Amino acid sequence: MEILVIEDDKSIRNLITTTLELNNYKYHIAENANEGISQFLTHNISLILLDLGLPDLDGVEVVKRIRSFSEVPIIIISARGNDSDKVEVLDEGADDYLVKPFSINELLARIRVALRRQTSNRKLESSEFRNGDLVIHYDAKIVEVNNKEVHLTPIEYKLICLLAKNKDKVISYNYILKNIWETTFEDDIKSLRVFMASLRKKIETNDSVNKGMIQTYVGIGYRMLHIDSHLDE
Numbered sequence: 001m002e003i004l005v006i007e008d009d010k011s012i013r014n015l016i017t018t019t020l021e022l023n024n025y026k027y028h029i030a031e032n033a034n035e036g037i038s039q040f041l042t043h044n045i046s047l048i049l050l051d052l053g054l055p056d057l058d059g060v061e062v063v064k065r066i067r068s069f070s071e072v073p074i075i076i077i078s079a080r081g082n083d084s085d086k087v088e089v090l091d092e093g094a095d096d097y098l099v100k101p102f103s104i105n106e107l108l109a110r111i112r113v114a115l116r117r118q119t120s121n122r123k124l125e126s127s128e129f130r131n132g133d134l135v136i137h138y139d140a141k142i143v144e145v146n147n148k149e150v151h152l153t154p155i156e157y158k159l160i161c162l163l164a165k166n167k168d169k170v171i172s173y174n175y176i177l178k179n180i181w182e183t184t185f186e187d188d189i190k191s192l193r194v195f196m197a198s199l200r201k202k203i204e205t206n207d208s209v210n211k212g213m214i215q216t217y218v219g220i221g222y223r224m225l226h227i228d229s230h231l232d233e
Contacts, residue, residue: 001046001115003027006036006062007077008055012100016049016077019104025111033057037065045072047114052078052089060089067093073114073169077102083219090172090221097170116226117168129164132227133208136164146208155180156199163214163224172221196222 003020007013008031020027028043030036033054040048048066052059063074073095078085081099090097095117096110129136133146143150143160152160158180162171173189181188196214204210215223 001025002043003111004030004036004039004043004045004048006030006033006039006048006054006059007051008032008053009051012051012077015104016107019107023108031055033059033062036062040066040070040072046118047111048072048074049111050074050076050094052076052080052085060092063089063092063094073118075110075114077107086220087172087174090170091174095169113168113226117166130229131164131167131224132210132213132229134160134203134210134213134227136161143203145203145205145210150202152199152202153195155195156202159195159199160203163222167224168226170217170221170223176221 003025005013005016005020005027007016007029013029013031017027017029028039028045030039033056036048036050036054039045050059050062054062059076059078063076066072066074074093075096075098076086076089076094077098077100079100080086086097095114098107098110127137127139129138135144136142137144138161141157143152143157159176162176162179173192176192177188180192196216200214204213209227209229213225213227215225217223
């Protein structure tokens with residue numbers, strides 16, 4: 001797997017590339033947006049680590065351009081820590097957001113999650129999704145938890161499928177609203193919270209390993225975590 005690092009700060013870039021090298025990741029580097037896009041088109045990139053404050057083009061615009069033709073995982077590494085900055089770039093399709101200064105161990109964990117999600121997405125072409133004790137049978141539109149069928153409303157079913165498709169990825173409120181309700185009205189966020197609370201009760205049951213599967217990122221959105229199943233114990 002090859003990782004592309006797009007970062008203009010030499011000290012941060014060296015920190016990231018040294019970490020990747022010590023953990024046996026192959027990488028390519030770019031000091032600005034245009035060089036980064038060129039590198040992406042030249043190499044077989046599995047993951048992008050992207051700074052937002054680039055000298056020639058804002059990182060949000062880089063995400064837009066990459067997303068116009070590729071679903072490769074993109075992790076933002078930026079000094080911008082405001083929720084509005086995070087929401088904006090997540091809305092455009094970034095997979096994760098890490099604020100500078102960051103922990104090396106956290107960076108490595110985010111990389112593992114993003115690469116695992118990419119592998120999982122390849123399997124979503126099948127008619128079945130599994131995570132923990134959750135099973136989604138796409139063809140029959142049936143959801144099971146711990147081998148028991150769970151009744152979901154149409155909205156809840158759409159939500160669980162959207163979360164499954166983006167497993168291990170933080171998806172913003174606006175992204176969910178656009179995909180489920182096709183709107184981005186602020187009042188709809190209240191409805192989303194109600195549906196998500198109901199979905200959690202049905203999915204994260206006491207007799208399953210699914211507790212904590214759906215995480216809330218206050219002011220930003222939600223993420224479905226990878227959960228090992230009972231069969232893996």
